[in-house]
Amino acid sequence: MRSLPSQAVFDPASRGADILSELSLVLTIGAAFIFFAVMALAIYAAFSAPRPVDERRWVVGGGVVIPTLVLAVLLIYGLLAGSALSHGEQTKALRVDVIGKLWWWEVRYQAADGSGWIASANELHLPADCIADLRLTSDNVIHSFWIPSLAGKVDMIPGHENRLLLHPTRQGVYRGQCAEYCGDQHARMALDVVVHSPAEFRQWLVRESQPARSGAGDFLLRGKRAFFSGGCATCHTIRGTPARGQLGPDLTHIGSRRTLGAATLENHVGTMAGWIVGVQAIKPGSLMPSMNVYAGDELRALATYLESLE
Amino acid sequence: MSSVRSQAIVGAVLLMGGVMGIAGCIDSAAPTVRVVGGDPRAGRLLTEQFACGSCHEIPDTRRALGIVGPPLHTFARHVYIAGELPNVPEQLVAFLQDPPALVPGTAMPDLGLTEQQARDIAAFLYEVR
Numbered sequence: 001m002r003s004l005p006s007q008a009v010f011d012p013a014s015r016g017a018d019i020l021s022e023l024s025l026v027l028t029i030g031a032a033f034i035f036f037a038v039m040a041l042a043i044y045a046a047f048s049a050p051r052p053v054d055e056r057r058w059v060v061g062g063g064v065v066i067p068t069l070v071l072a073v074l075l076i077y078g079l080l081a082g083s084a085l086s087h088g089e090q091t092k093a094l095r096v097d098v099i100g101k102l103w104w105w106e107v108r109y110q111a112a113d114g115s116g117w118i119a120s121a122n123e124l125h126l127p128a129d130c131i132a133d134l135r136l137t138s139d140n141v142i143h144s145f146w147i148p149s150l151a152g153k154v155d156m157i158p159g160h161e162n163r164l165l166l167h168p169t170r171q172g173v174y175r176g177q178c179a180e181y182c183g184d185q186h187a188r189m190a191l192d193v194v195v196h197s198p199a200e201f202r203q204w205l206v207r208e209s210q211p212a213r214s215g216a217g218d219f220l221l222r223g224k225r226a227f228f229s230g231g232c233a234t235c236h237t238i239r240g241t242p243a244r245g246q247l248g249p250d251l252t253h254i255g256s257r258r259t260l261g262a263a264t265l266e267n268h269v270g271t272m273a274g275w276i277v278g279v280q281a282i283k284p285g286s287l288m289p290s291m292n293v294y295a296g297d298e299l300r301a302l303a304t305y306l307e308s309l310e
Numbered sequence: 311m312s313s314v315r316s317q318a319i320v321g322a323v324l325l326m327g328g329v330m331g332i333a334g335c336i337d338s339a340a341p342t343v344r345v346v347g348g349d350p351r352a353g354r355l356l357t358e359q360f361a362c363g364s365c366h367e368i369p370d371t372r373r374a375l376g377i378v379g380p381p382l383h384t385f386a387r388h389v390y391i392a393g394e395l396p397n398v399p400e401q402l403v404a405f406l407q408d409p410p411a412l413v414p415g416t417a418m419p420d421l422g423l424t425e426q427q428a429r430d431i432a433a434f435l436y437e438v439r
Contacts, residue, residue: 266361269419274364277417278378282364296417300410303419 005192006149007175013195014150015167016085023081030074093133093165096124100136100143100156100178102287103185104249104262111209112202118209119237121249122262124193125208127201128171134164141183147176147193155180168195175263184285190263211240212252214308223305226298230291238309248288255310261286273303343386345399345433347426353434356427365418369438379418386439392416402432 010025012018097108097117107120126132136145138156145164146153154164178189196204214220224241227233233243239252257267261283265271275282277299280290294302354371357363363374367381388397392413395401401412406428409418423431 265364268360268421270421271361271364273417273419274361274376274378278365278376281375281377294417296415297410299417300419 005173005175007147007177009148011149013168013170013172013174015169016151016165017149018169019081019084020152023078026077027074030070034070093131094127095133095135096126097135097137098124098145098156100138100140100145100182102140102183103178103189103283105189105191106249109205109208112206113209115209118239118252119250120208120253121257122191122259123257124191125201125204126166126168126193126195127198128168128195130167130198130201132166132168134166136162136164142180143178143182143189144180145176146179147174147191149174150176150193153179168193171195171197173258177263185283188262188264188283192258192263194258207256208253212238212309213240214305219301220305220308222298223301223303223308226294226302227305230293230302232291235288251306251309253309255307267307269300269303269307272306273299276302343399343436345403345429345436348403348429348431348433350430350434350437353430353432356423356431357434360421360423362431382435382438384439385435386437392418399432399436402435403428406431 006013009017010021012021095110097106099106099108105122105124107122107124108117109120110116111118134145134154136154136156137160138158140158142158143156144153145156150166150168151164154162156162172195174193174195176191176193178186180186182189214224227238227243233241233245235245235248237244237246237250237252239250243251254267259265260267260271260275261279264283265275277292277294278290279286279288357368357371357374361373362368363371363376365376365378366374367376367383368374369383385397391397391402391405392409394413395405403425405412407423407425408420409416410420
């Protein structure tokens, strides 16, 4: 079983997230310190015998001087952290578009040979130690892109493009999820971010840019025919086949993705079959109907065909 | 009513209640089946790991509300596996390892289970009554 991907603000894996993580820690510890100091004073005041105090010292010292000093220090620290977060213009950044859908993520890259754009879904691949220029938007309701280990939340607003510059520093897999309520399955709209070494990322992009490759054999061919006979091409694209549907995720390399249904299920032949004919029981309200039009062995052939698209 | 008679009535009621209570403790269903070398706890974890719940309803298992295959709530008492195979341990362990080989028309694919994994899951399913 795979180990779980990291999804934690305090486990930063990028240049921006480590600044935010440190800022969060400083604020939490500082606030806790002030809280306990004030509580200690209050308890002392409640339990000690009444006696006169120098009001001006306490009111001016405790109410004006100390807060001004503390907040001034915090302000300077915060401004420095904020300026460290901004990257300025990046001409060599890897451009990736992420579009929030109901309830999944469309991810678009420029093809490895520069010949156009390729689409994928629910999984974002990035090279470590390179800056990625993510363009975030939506074509329906507002979503929010949040990968806690890599960056803070950025909203995906219909009709508007938000930009997020990511600078991952550690290879690994990180989980993110939608952080703005977007309807029935907002809670099942997650994604995996896979950070590769730059060489591995290049290999991945070359493979992903290629059209679908499927093995030969009767069973797989039967599965491919089941894809078309069931009407799946109405909504899905498989590059290299006549399937050019635009409503659902691109399935050209579905076999190599880690999950199905926007990180709702592991991805293997069993869950693929269960998803195709029973999606409304797994993720009710999804825009994909349960495609219960297949005989048992036909369904197995279809699921095996899709898993072969690596 | 005399005190002896009322005592007799109370005693009779208690005796009947006790007998009925004990009778309720005797499991009148089929005897529990055991799978040799199978660990039911490991089997339950395996059903989560392989996401069997994407197709089946399974008790005590996370995210197991699938409606593609039959619900498994009382599986230990089912007579057939997949409507065809007699529900006995040898058949279940073989079925789990390669469903289409035993039931050609089944929608359940070969999930690549090892024999040990199949034994553990079978042991878990035979506790599900």
